[in-house]
Amino acid sequence: MHLLLVDGSTYIFRAYHALPPLTRKSDGLPVGCVSGFCNMLFKLTEDMKGDDAPTHMAVIFDHKGKTFRDDLFPAYKAQRPPAPEDLVPQFPLTRAATKAFSIACIEQEGWEADDIIATYACQMRAAGGKVTIVSTDKDLMQLVEPDGSIKMLDTLKNRWIGVDEVIEKFGVGPDKVIEVQSLAGDSVDNVPGVPGIGYKTAAELITTYGDLENLLAHAHEIKQNKRREKLIENAENARISKRLVTLEQQVPVELTLDALLREPISGAKLVPFLKAMEFNTILKRIAGLEDFDPEAFEADSELRAGGLEGIKSTSLSVAKAKLSAPATAGEGATLHAQRMHEKIKAIPVDYDAYETITTMDQLNRWIGMIVAKGHVAIDTETSGLDNQAADLVGVSLSTEPGNGAYIPLGHSNGAASLLDEGGLMEGQLPIRDVVDALKSVLENPGILKIGQNLKFDMGVLFRYGITLAPIDDTMLLSYALDGAQYNGMGVLADAWLGHKCIPFTELAGTGKAQKTFDQLEIAPAARYAAEDADITLRLWHVLKPRLVAENATTLYETLERPLAPVLARMEARGISVDRSILSRLSGDFAQRAAAFEAEAHEAAGQNFNLGSPKQLGEILFDKMGLEGGTKTKTGAWATGAGLLEELALKGVPLARTIVDWRQLTKLKGTYTDALPTYINARTKRVHTSYSQASVLTGRLSSNDPNLQNIPVRTADGRKIRTAFVAAPDKVLVSADYSQIELRVLAHIADITALKDAFEEGLDIHAMTASEMFNVPVEGMPSDIRRRAKAINFGIIYGISAFGLANQLGIGRAEAGDYIKTYFERFPGIKDYMEEQRRRVKTDGFVTTLFGRKIQFPNANSKNPAERSFVERASINAPIQGSAADIIRRAMIRMEPALKAQNIEADMLLQVHDELIFEIPTGTEELAIPAIKHIMESAAEPAVRLSVPIAVDAHAAGNWDEAH
Helix, strand or coil: CEEEEEEHHHHHHHHHHHCCCCECCCCCCECHHHHHHHHHHHHHHHHCCCCCCCCEEEEECCCCCCCHHHHHCCCCCCCCCCCCCCCHHHHHHHHHHHHHCCCEEECCCCCCHHHHHHHHHHHHHHCCCEEEEECCCHHHHHHCCCCCCEEEEECCCCEEECHHHHHHHHCCCHHHHHHHHHHHCECCCCECCCCCCCHHHHHHHHHHHCCHHHHHHCHHHCCCHHHHHHHHHCHHHHHHHHHHHCCCCCCCCCCCHHHHECCCCCHHHHHHHHHHHCCHHHHHHHCCCCCCCHHHCCCCHHHHCCCCCCCCCHHHHHHHHHHHCCCCCCCHHHHHHHHHHHHHHCCCCCHHHCEECCCHHHHHHHHHHHHHHCEEEEEEEECCCCCCCCCEEEEEEECCCCCCEEEECCCECCCCHHHCCCCECCCCCCHHHHHHHHHHHHCCCCCEEEECCHHHHHHHHHHCCCCCCCEEEHHHHHHHHHCCCCCCHHHHHHHHHCCCCCCHHHHHCCHHHCCCHHHCCHHHHHHHHHHHHHHHHHHHHHHHHHHHHCCCHHHHHHHHCCHHHHHHHHHHHCEEECHHHHHHHHHHHHHHHHHHHHHHHHHHCCCCCCCCHHHHHHHHHHHCCCCCCCECCCCCECCCHHHHHHHHHCCCHHHHHHHHHHHHHHHHHHHHCCHHHHECCCCCCECCEEECCCCCCCCCEEECCCCCCCCCCCHHHHHHHCCEECCCCEEEEEEEECCHHHHHHHHHCCCHHHHHHHHHCCCHHHHHHHHHHCCCCCCCCHHHHHHHHHHHHHHHCCCCHHHHHHHHCCCHHHHHHHHHHHHHHCHHHHHHHHHHHHHHHHHCEEECCCCCEEECCCCCCCCHHHHHHHHHHHHHHHHHHHHHHHHHHHHHHHHHHHHHCCCCCEEEEEECCEEEEEEECCCHHHHHHHHHHHHHCCCCCCCCCCCCCCEEEEEECEHHHHC
C-alpha cells in the first residue's frame, strides 16, 4: 500500500504566487490560484503512475478555526498577515477542485493539517504501507523515516526529502527535528524558541546533550555567558515551543484509511467543475484521457454562478450597496426599489403555510387566486434535466410572497410498481385534468407568468400543449441588472432575501444513488417545490423595480425577456442528425486511427500503446535518443501536445503520427460516437440547450450537446457537420455575419480607413496588410495577409507582442513593431483602447452599443496583472457584446418578420455569429434575401452603424455545404 498525502496549504500558496492573477472571464471571479491548484493536481495524478503508484490519496487542508495550540500559546501564528483579498474566495474552490478530481478532501475542526497528515502517515506505516507527503513544510520533516517508509516530495523542484535532506536542513536527523525547533523557534508562526539560537547552534547543542530537557538541566554548564543566560531565562518558552512544533499523531480522524483509496478521475465530477471555472486549457489536457469526453458534461451551474459557500460576488455587493444607499430627491424609482426590498426581505418563509393540491376544488381555488392577482410564479418539477425528454412530475405556484402550492402529478411508487397499473403514489390528480385546467391561465395574455429560468419550463409545458406567455424571468432580470455573476436562484435568495433554500441533495441524495424528482416522497417534494415558487416571486418583487432605478429596462425588455421564448422554440425544434453518416465517419476514423497506430509501431520499431505517455516517451527519448525531452517529477518523459507538435515540425515522423492519431481519436470519441446518444427518442432529432445568462458579454452558450464547438478548421472536423441534415423536402440555410466584430470596432472607434474598406466591400485583411506593409492588394502573398488577419483580430482582444509573436511564430520585437505600425496607421483604435481603460477604472463597467453593462468590479485591483486583464477585457467586451446583442435582436425579430412575409422557415441553431434555418426545398430565393435583410438591419433603429453589416447565406442539404 502507498499513501499519498498532499499538504493543501502548500499547494494553495504555491499556486497563488506562481501564476499571474486570473479571473473568470464571465464574471471576474478570481480563479488564478484554483487554476494553478488544478494544474498541479492533474500533473500529480498523471506523474504518480506505474508500479509505485499510490493506492491511497488525500489532500489535507487547515481548518479555519482554532486548535489546541492557540489555547496553549495565544500568540501562536498571531502575527501572520491575512490572506490576500483575491485569494479568500478561492479557498472553498480548492476544496471543490479536490473533490472534482475524485480525491479525498479532508479538514477537521480543532486540528491543523499537519496533525492530520501525521496521523494518517503513522497509521499507514503501522499497517505496513509506505507514505509520500507532498509538501516542503519543515514541520513535517519530523515524520521522515530512515527506512523510507515515510518520505516527503517537493514537486516544484522534483526533489525527494529523506533523512539526508532533513540533516542538511536542520543539522540533525528527523528524530531530533523537534528538539532543534524548540530552541530555534519560528518567527513566521510566532513560536518563541530561545532568542539568539538558530538551527546551527541548536543542532550543536542537541547533538551534545541529546534532547531539550537534558540540555536545560545542564544549561548552567554552558561556557558562553549570553547563550547560558538565554537558555536559563527562556527554558519555559523552549518547552512551550516543543509542544507547539510536535505533531499530534493520534488525531481522531473521521475517515479511515480505506476511505482514502485512490479513485480514477471521473468525467462526471471533473468536467462540470472545469467548465464552470472556464478552465479550457485544462479541459483540453484531459480530453485525451481514455474514455473521457469533456463535451459529454455540462458546467456545474452553482459553481458557474459563484454559489459555493463563502463566495460572494464583488459586483453583487456593489448592487446591494447601491440599492441600500439613501435616496435623494428625484430618485423615486430607487427609493421604491429600496423599500420593496426591505418589505419582501422581512416576510418569513413558513413551510407549514405551503399547500399540497390534491383535489380539483383546491386547484380551482388557486386558479381563482391567480386570475384575481393577475400574475403567478410557476415552476415545473420533472424526472430529469432534459426538458425535451423528461416527464412532468409536478407544478408549483405562488401568487404572493409567503404562499405557495405544489401539485404532484407523477411521483411513482418505485421502479417495480411502474410495471403494474396504478404505479403512481396515491393522492395525485390526473395529469391531463390539471394541464387542461391550468392552460386557461397559463396562456392568458392578461396574466403574467413569473419564473426562474422559465425557458426550461416553457419547453416542458409546450410538450403538454401549453404555450407559456407572457413571462418575466428572475434569472434574466438579474442578468440584465448585474451580469452573469450569480443568477442561480439559491444564490439570489441568499443575497437578496437572506434565505437558504432547501438543497436538492437534502431530498435526493448525491452521486450514483441520487434519486430523480419522481422518486421522491410527495411531502418533502412539496416543501421543496413550493419554496421554489415562493422564493421566485419574492425575487421578482425585489429585482423588477431595480430595472427603472438602474436604467436597465430597455435591455431587459428588448433583448432578454423576448429572447427566452425564441430559444425555447429553437430547442424544441432540434435538428436532424444522420446516424449513418456519423457511423461511417466513426468507422473511417477508427480505420485511419488503426492505420496511424500501425504507422507509429513501424516508426518506433516495436508495438506500444499510443495512449501511454510513458511508453511513448521511452521510445522517443530513450530508444530514439531525440533531443529536447524533459522528465516529469516521477522520472517519466513528458509527451504533451506542444512538445509533439514541435518534434513534428522538426520532421520526426513518429511525432506527426501521434499528433494525427490523437486528433482523430478525439473527433471520434467526442463527436461521431457521442452525437447519436443525444438523438431524442420521441423527435428523432438532437436538441441542444442554450444558456442565455451565463456569459458576461451577452453571448449564448450551448450544452448537451455543445453544438457551438464542432470543429470546422480541419477537413475531418468539417465532415462532422455533414451529418447535420435537413428533413425530407427541406434544406438548411446557414446565415453568417461577415466579420461582425471588426465592423463594430470600425464604428465604435470611428476608423475611417476600415469604414471605407467595408463600404467598398474590400478584403479587409488584405487592405490592412497593404496599409501596414506597403504591399499592393493585387497579388498579395498569402503569408502577408495572414499576418494582417492575426493582427486585426488580435487587436480586438488586446493581444500583446508576446501573444502575437507566439501566434505568428516570429520574434517578440518584430511582433511589437507590427502592433506599433498598426496603431500608427489606425490611430483611432489606440484612442478607443485608452478611453476604455479610463472608463472601466472610473465606472467599474463598460457598455455595449445597446446599453448592456459589462461589470468589472476588480477594475482598480491592487494587483497589476489583474488590472491588466481587466483593461484588455474592457477593450474587447463592448465589441463582442455589441455583436452578441445584434444577433440577439435578429433572432427576436426573425420569426414575426418571416411570418409577415408568409415565409416558412424554422430557426434551429445559433452558433456564435451564425444562424441555421430549415426551409422547404424550392423556397430559397424567397427565404434567403429575407433572412439576410433581417439580420443586416437588426441594429436599427436603436443604433445606426456607420459601416454596412454583411451576411453570407447559403442553402444545402447539410450544414457543411450550407456554410
